[in-house]
Amino acid sequence: MDxxxxxxxxxxxxxxxxxxxxxxxxxxxxxxxxxxxGNQKRYSVKHIAKLTDN
Numbered sequence: 001m002d003x004x005x006x007x008x009x010x011x012x013x014x015x016x017x018x019x020x021x022x023x024x025x026x027x028x029x030x031x032x033x034x035x036x037x038g039n040q041k042r043y044s045v046k047h048i049a050k051l052t053d054n
Contacts, residue, residue, distance in 0.1 A: 004034055004042035013052055 005013070007022060010031065016022050025031040031051070034044040 002034065003045040005045055005048060007041055007043075010043050010048055013048055 007019065011017070011019070011022055014022075014025075014031075016025075022031065026033060031043065032047055033041045034047065035042045
């Protein structure tokens with residue numbers, strides 16, 4: 001199983017300061033949610049790494 005990141009970790013890696021912006025990126029399909037645990041979202045490290053390489 002891939003390692004997972006929290007919303008705050010993803011925001012830090014992408015340089016996003018607002019959770020609203022992260023949600024906007026999710027709706028546009030730029031950031032994909034790997035798994036949900038209740039109301040908590042987790043993101044794949046591999047997917048986020050691809051975004052930060054650009």
